[in-house]
Amino acid sequence: MTQIAIIGTGRMAQALGLAWKNAGHGVTFGSRSPSVRSASDVGVPVKAHRDAIRGSEVVVLALPYRAVEGTARALASELTGKLVVDISNPFDALPDNRVSGAEITARALGPGARVIAAFKDNFAITLGRPRDEHGRQRDVHYAGDDETAKRTFARLVTDMGFTPVDCGPLRNARVLDAMVPLMIELDGRYQGKGQSSWKFLA
Numbered sequence: 001m002t003q004i005a006i007i008g009t010g011r012m013a014q015a016l017g018l019a020w021k022n023a024g025h026g027v028t029f030g031s032r033s034p035s036v037r038s039a040s041d042v043g044v045p046v047k048a049h050r051d052a053i054r055g056s057e058v059v060v061l062a063l064p065y066r067a068v069e070g071t072a073r074a075l076a077s078e079l080t081g082k083l084v085v086d087i088s089n090p091f092d093a094l095p096d097n098r099v100s101g102a103e104i105t106a107r108a109l110g111p112g113a114r115v116i117a118a119f120k121d122n123f124a125i126t127l128g129r130p131r132d133e134h135g136r137q138r139d140v141h142y143a144g145d146d147e148t149a150k151r152t153f154a155r156l157v158t159d160m161g162f163t164p165v166d167c168g169p170l171r172n173a174r175v176l177d178a179m180v181p182l183m184i185e186l187d188g189r190y191q192g193k194g195q196s197s198w199k200f201l202a
């Protein structure tokens with residue numbers, strides 16, 4: 001069992017929290033308003049950011065892109081040594097393909113940060129449905145520089161019922177960031193209704 005803190009209590013946090021809770025992992029949400037949201041909709045405890053991170057091996061930043069860098073900087077000392085998963089989508093807040101949101105997060109955390117970029121191209125609605133209506137297993141694409149952290153993360157993805165696809169070093173998160181607007185375009189064009197996924201066929 002892995003202890004996972006998910007910072008944020010929105011759509012992605014709830015979907016990931018439920019999937020990992022159902023897979024037998026320990027999940028805690030971190031919220032700016034833990035007293036308001038003491039118990040989440042999916043039965044996961046909600047704590048203040050620092051309290052959620054304490055005792056967790058893996059921390060998922062499930063925040064709007066514009067909140068990620070500042071939050072990472074504020075929590076940098078608590079996040080030292082943790083596997084940090086950045087799922088945020090910058091869209092047009094970044095110059096295309098020159099830097100990724102996850103690289104900015106890694107810089108905000110400082111030397112030794114173990115950041116993985118992931119779930120960027122997984123619509124929230126699909127996270128509870130690892131197979132589509134044709135039985136095809138969905139992918140989770142991820143990028144990062146720490147091979148040990150990536151092995152741990154791949155097991156968490158497998159436990160959710162998805163196929164982990166290692167997309168290489170963290171700089172390749174630039175490509176993952178760019179895949180998201182294209183997926184939204186394709187989902188609309190082909191009436192995917194938010195249930196489309198990218199699939200890598202080796």
Ligand SMILES: NC(=O)c1ccc[n+]([C@@H]2O[C@H](COP(=O)([O-])OP(=O)(O)OC[C@H]3O[C@@H](n4cnc5c(N)ncnc54)[C@H](OP(=O)(O)O)[C@@H]3O)[C@@H](O)[C@H]2O)c1
Nearest residue numbers: 008009010011012031032062063064065067088089123124
């Ligand atoms: N929705 C999708 O299908 C999808 C798919 C892939 C990736 N993503 C990415 O995942 C991230 C989360 O998306 P979401 O759909 O879950 O968003 P969301 O439903 O809006 O939830 C975001 C959560 O972040 C916290 N938050 C909001 N503003 C904040 C701020 N200024 N500072 C600190 N915390 C703040 C809130 O939790 P508290 O109020 O409890 O603190 C909120 O519940 C985004 O970056 C998005 O681009 C989304």
